[in-house]
Amino acid sequence: MTLRISMPGLNLKNPVMPASGCFGFGKEYSQFYDLNELGAIIIKAATKEPRYGNPTPRVAETASGMLNAIGLQNPGVQGIIEEELPFLQQFSTPVIANVAGSTIEEYVYVAKSFNETNGVQALELNISCPNVKEGGVQFGTDLQLAKEVTYKVKEVSRHPVYVKLSPNVTNIVEMARGVVDAGADGLSMINTLTGMQINLKMKRPIIANKTGGLSGPAIKPIAIRMIYEVKQAVDVPIIGMGGIETAEDVLEFLLVGANAVAVGTANFRNPLVCSEIIKELPHVLEMYGFSSVEEAIGKGHTHG
Amino acid sequence: MTLRISMPGLNLKNPVMPASGCFGFGKEYSQFYDLNELGAIIIKAATKEPRYGNPTPRVAETASGMLNAIGLQNPGVQGIIEEELPFLQQFSTPVIANVAGSTIEEYVYVAKSFNETNGVQALELNISCPNVKEGGVQFGTDLQLAKEVTYKVKEVSRHPVYVKLSPNVTNIVEMARGVVDAGADGLSMINTLTGMQINLKMKRPIIANKTGGLSGPAIKPIAIRMIYEVKQAVDVPIIGMGGIETAEDVLEFLLVGANAVAVGTANFRNPLVCSEIIKELPHVLEMYGFSSVEEAIGKGHTHG
Amino acid sequence: MMERQLLPIIKQSQIAYETFEIVFRTSLAQQLKPGQFVHIALPNHILRRPISVANVNPIENTFTIIFKIFGDGTKMLSTYQVGNTLDVILPCGSHYPIEDLHVRKALIVGGGVGVPPLYYLAKTLKEKGVDVTSILGFQGKEHVFYEEKFQQLGDTHIATNDGSYGVKGFVTDVIKQIEPEFDYYFSCGPTPMLQAVTNVMGDKQGFISLEERMGCGVGTCYACIVPLKSNPEKSLKICKDGPVFAANEVVLG
Amino acid sequence: MMERQLLPIIKQSQIAYETFEIVFRTSLAQQLKPGQFVHIALPNHILRRPISVANVNPIENTFTIIFKIFGDGTKMLSTYQVGNTLDVILPCGSHYPIEDLHVRKALIVGGGVGVPPLYYLAKTLKEKGVDVTSILGFQGKEHVFYEEKFQQLGDTHIATNDGSYGVKGFVTDVIKQIEPEFDYYFSCGPTPMLQAVTNVMGDKQGFISLEERMGCGVGTCYACIVPLKSNPEKSLKICKDGPVFAANEVVLG
Ligand SMILES: Cc1cc2nc3c(=O)[nH]c(=O)nc-3n(C[C@H](O)[C@H](O)[C@H](O)COP(=O)(O)OP(=O)(O)OC[C@H]3O[C@@H](n4cnc5c(N)ncnc54)[C@H](O)[C@@H]3O)c2cc1C
Numbered sequence A, B: 001m002t003l004r005i006s007m008p009g010l011n012l013k014n015p016v017m018p019a020s021g022c023f024g025f026g027k028e029y030s031q032f033y034d035l036n037e038l039g040a041i042i043i044k045a046a047t048k049e050p051r052y053g054n055p056t057p058r059v060a061e062t063a064s065g066m067l068n069a070i071g072l073q074n075p076g077v078q079g080i081i082e083e084e085l086p087f088l089q090q091f092s093t094p095v096i097a098n099v100a101g102s103t104i105e106e107y108v109y110v111a112k113s114f115n116e117t118n119g120v121q122a123l124e125l126n127i128s129c130p131n132v133k134e135g136g137v138q139f140g141t142d143l144q145l146a147k148e149v150t151y152k153v154k155e156v157s158r159h160p161v162y163v164k165l166s167p168n169v170t171n172i173v174e175m176a177r178g179v180v181d182a183g184a185d186g187l188s189m190i191n192t193l194t195g196m197q198i199n200l201k202m203k204r205p206i207i208a209n210k211t212g213g214l215s216g217p218a219i220k221p222i223a224i225r226m227i228y229e230v231k232q233a234v235d236v237p238i239i240g241m242g243g244i245e246t247a248e249d250v251l252e253f254l255l256v257g258a259n260a261v262a263v264g265t266a267n268f269r270n271p272l273v274c275s276e277i278i279k280e281l282p283h284v285l286e287m288y289g290f291s292s293v294e295e296a297i298g299k300g301h302t303h304g
Numbered sequence C, D: 001m002m003e004r005q006l007l008p009i010i011k012q013s014q015i016a017y018e019t020f021e022i023v024f025r026t027s028l029a030q031q032l033k034p035g036q037f038v039h040i041a042l043p044n045h046i047l048r049r050p051i052s053v054a055n056v057n058p059i060e061n062t063f064t065i066i067f068k069i070f071g072d073g074t075k076m077l078s079t080y081q082v083g084n085t086l087d088v089i090l091p092c093g094s095h096y097p098i099e100d101l102h103v104r105k106a107l108i109v110g111g112g113v114g115v116p117p118l119y120y121l122a123k124t125l126k127e128k129g130v131d132v133t134s135i136l137g138f139q140g141k142e143h144v145f146y147e148e149k150f151q152q153l154g155d156t157h158i159a160t161n162d163g164s165y166g167v168k169g170f171v172t173d174v175i176k177q178i179e180p181e182f183d184y185y186f187s188c189g190p191t192p193m194l195q196a197v198t199n200v201m202g203d204k205q206g207f208i209s210l211e212e213r214m215g216c217g218v219g220t221c222y223a224c225i226v227p228l229k230s231n232p233e234k235s236l237k238i239c240k241d242g243p244v245f246a247a248n249e250v251v252l253g
């Protein structure tokens, strides 16, 4: 049973990685298990300057899900490179940097900054964060902007670029095709769906930002559908995510065509979740008749 | 404490009604409680001809939700008028007919057919059913088609028309504005989100139609967000739905601006859910400081 | 009239590999007929689980269900113990129309979790003086249940897929082998088995009981339809018109 | 080092209106310091619930939490009984830095569910020979808990919003009234109370403990930040840098 999987820039010992924003820069969860176990690590979004993010409350719990509106708080790309990446370099685990911004220039600046470090192996282009006023989600829901930012980042980056798609669109296939045409080496999907919850006592949205991004098992059927559709339309590897909690969930994503997966929200409830999934995955693959991760990819498409 | 609420064509004793497709034509659930208790009843979709719908399996369970791809099975508008509406006329409860079709002509035909009966008080224009190949969802995701079908139906119908919006769009406000401009008397939102679940044993989608519509508590935050946004943009009443299970959920929908609500999926687990919610609603309104349903509508918008 | 009731569990036991029996008490027990099912709600599951009535004790006002762990829901159901209660809708669906039939010799053909409803049926037939022959198929030896109970009602044959018990093979192999005499057959089990059985039976009169994923379980949602043989453009609802159908009434699979 | 442990409940009781006490056993009990919290997972809830450590018994290797029913999660928590286990992350967050302080007289100011962590703090201070005065605010008489336990540690004053017990009014009313002497104050409670308390205290040295809705509870998600007073463009994490802060360190509310 081999869990190995290769994608542009990434030679993974297994297909499981924590999702951006749900693992910080690794330090805290390294208290719970050895980060060498992970296939890769996607770190928290990086912007040009340090960002404070949104006012609190920033999270709310929903049925089988949660809302968040962190608002891209991060120490800025220089801060990340200098203060966070060194810690991660002690591990053999590839690091994927999540690149965010409010303007194309900012995305380009951040992507370029990561050229200067050996601490990251690939970029995840976050054109889909719904929690920032300016920029952010517009890039992920506007085909032309999405293509343009992808193209411009590809032009300057020495790293393979995985574009992270927003599910808040009418036509996910069109978006996927667009960014692949513009040069994306891979896709990462899905980011959160925009949602809201009301505090009945206060008679206003719980989240200070009003809306937040919905994640967790609640959105898994949407992620699965979108990956299924996109897989039939494009020919680049996909990092699948949205509600993964178990090794069975991972297999579901592999079957619809994800080449690797990211686990987000589930880390909060179970800080060991990635480690546990990785240990369980070989048994689950075997139980369903597969002898490698590779073999399972896209196998949910073969029937009429 | 008054639960009464008035909307075009509808004088409701309370704001709670079963959602289309989740209550058939009322007969079965009338075994569980008196349908006179309901604010209104939205009946299963009507098409011009009887429809067989999709192959089975047609439903699947997801985390806090379910997928369905019934495919608009119904006995056709004549069948409904002749065989189903007479049963409902014994109740004092207004009936809202759900109008579906594959072409604008079909929508117009069905809407017109309902002019001939006293058995319905309003139409819900289902431009958002994601489970039919032809027509259906395209109307709900294409602004021009949505406007056109609304306009054409308004032209012929003697009933007020509530257009049921699809959440599978990039910009829900644009769709809402469009159909209101085209003459919609009200909105009904949201229909289901397109999703998929894989049967790991069979290695194919559980639902024979592959994709199905996601409903239930999982989608409530998306419904709440969309109604909140749309309420600020248009000035027609909204029938809110998506994951309602309790009287507190109803209040949440009222606070973001729904004038009435529909309960779908929850009927399957608890056939008495609408009746129970209606009984509980006065207490919940009171607990949160309201003395009528009217008073609560939109009150979640007032804070900075 | 269907009702939703909160039913106490008065007996619970494991009767075979991953197979459990639960006995509930309810005022509606006497109304439950062979072939009908109950629709069980489980915490944190949006949909109910349909499970057949496997036996009724009209004196004690109890009924029995037998189920196998299949997925999440049945796994959770298997953890319920005496003293717990479950939210159940009952009675659901159609039943084997034995009052309206002149049966002298009945053939019962069941497979796996299709066996439970047939026990209640066989028992009721026997009480009416009908001669009952039962052919029951299971995956393997550890999966077999209720053999003795069926034997008390008449001639009983067991088949297992792996041959670890009884005849190796399918129920249809047993049918061909023993060539039973009967005027009606009654069958319940996985669709491939029902297809095989109805094929072997040809024009013989019989009734089958079907399964399908359900939404409401009461007839409102159109989740559980099966096409009519006479007109495949039309359909019946398994939860309301079924789960029992005349063998030649519907298109299988 | 934080750990995730499955902890047995060895005691459970209701101690006031909708207020419960649970005692857990864990190998980590001795590491829990006053002001720290534990992060508790509940079935079918995506997020954990942060609850303060209210007491530690280092000999028995147990610790106590006290919580009030606030919503779904705490309601479910209140149904847990002796013999049940809960999945808990511990120890979480910062503690009152009493080892590093020269305290002779401490003032404890707590409100509602802010009282529990202060009991463990007061007990620890007392053990170190510190003179403790406690001012505790509750909604009303039925909400009061741990009064006697605090009294055993020093002078204790109760205020209730409705005047049904002790002084009618807020903890700040009591502070103004009794003008307590102290070199450090320690406060925990709802944000409006903390604002009032820090206002009344002016330049006095003190420590406060904050609450915020949390995602991870361990410092990775940035859900629980609070702005720095010295530079409101920067922030600290309540779950990791807090929940205890120097009173003048952060911007409240
Ligand atoms: C009329 C009828 C009578 C039945 N009687 C029995 C019985 O007596 N004993 C028994 O063990 N089983 C019986 N079944 C099958 C039983 O309903 C399923 O095994 C059960 O629903 C599986 O639930 P799960 O949560 O374990 O599986 P999951 O796969 O996790 O369930 C997911 C969803 O699929 C549905 N589902 C999955 N398999 C089936 C199935 N075969 N039929 C219907 N729905 C399904 C579930 O109800 C649920 O909505 C009956 C089914 C029907 C329709």
Ligand SMILES: Cc1cc2nc3c(=O)[nH]c(=O)nc-3n(C[C@H](O)[C@H](O)[C@H](O)COP(=O)(O)OP(=O)(O)OC[C@H]3O[C@@H](n4cnc5c(N)ncnc54)[C@H](O)[C@@H]3O)c2cc1C
Pocket: A060, A061, D037, D047, D048, D049, D050, D051, D052, D053, D065, D066, D067, D068, D069, D070, D071, D072, D073, D074, D075, D113, D116, D117, D210, D211, D212, D213, D214, D243
């Ligand atoms: C560091 C810390 C220590 C705490 N110590 C105690 C204690 O000792 N005793 C006690 O009774 N309460 C304490 N609380 C508050 C307690 O965490 C909340 O009452 C509890 O989370 C509410 O959960 P719920 O499911 O009942 O409410 P719900 O409103 O249903 O919870 C929904 C979500 O909001 C979060 N939430 C709601 N209110 C709060 C709050 N005040 N603080 C943090 N998250 C909240 C929940 O954790 C959950 O994620 C503490 C909070 C923090 C941050």
Ligand SMILES: Cc1cc2nc3c(=O)[nH]c(=O)nc-3n(C[C@H](O)[C@H](O)[C@H](O)COP(=O)(O)O)c2cc1C
Pocket: A019, A020, A021, A022, A044, A045, A068, A070, A072, A098, A126, A129, A164, A190, A191, A192, A214, A215, A216, A217, A219, A241, A242, A243, A244, A262, A263, A264, A265, A266, D215, D221
């Ligand atoms: C608290 C939180 C913070 C997040 N921050 C980011 C982020 O900085 N960049 C990003 O691309 N995605 C971010 N996401 C989205 C996740 O990476 C992931 O795409 C999404 O949550 C779906 O996966 P899940 O259901 O497993 O959480 C965040 C999600 C959560 C819950």
Ligand SMILES: Cc1cc2nc3c(=O)[nH]c(=O)nc-3n(C[C@H](O)[C@H](O)[C@H](O)COP(=O)(O)O)c2cc1C
Pocket: B019, B020, B021, B022, B044, B045, B068, B070, B072, B098, B126, B129, B164, B190, B191, B192, B214, B215, B216, B217, B219, B241, B242, B243, B244, B262, B263, B264, B265, B266, C215, C221
């Ligand atoms: C089984 C099923 C069938 C449905 N059929 C219809 C339909 O015929 N017409 C329609 O407009 N909506 C239909 N819907 C959508 C519901 O009316 C409702 O908009 C949606 O399910 C969200 O509400 P809920 O979460 O309360 O179920 C159907 C939903 C379900 C679950």
Ligand code: FES
Pocket: C213, C214, C215, C216, C217, C218, C219, C220, C221, C222, C223, C224, C225, C237, C238, C239, C240
């Ligand atoms: S399950 Fe709803 S009609 Fe049968």
Ligand code: FES
Pocket: D213, D214, D215, D216, D217, D218, D219, D220, D221, D222, D223, D224, D225, D237, D238, D239, D240
């Ligand atoms: S709760 Fe995640 S950083 Fe504090």
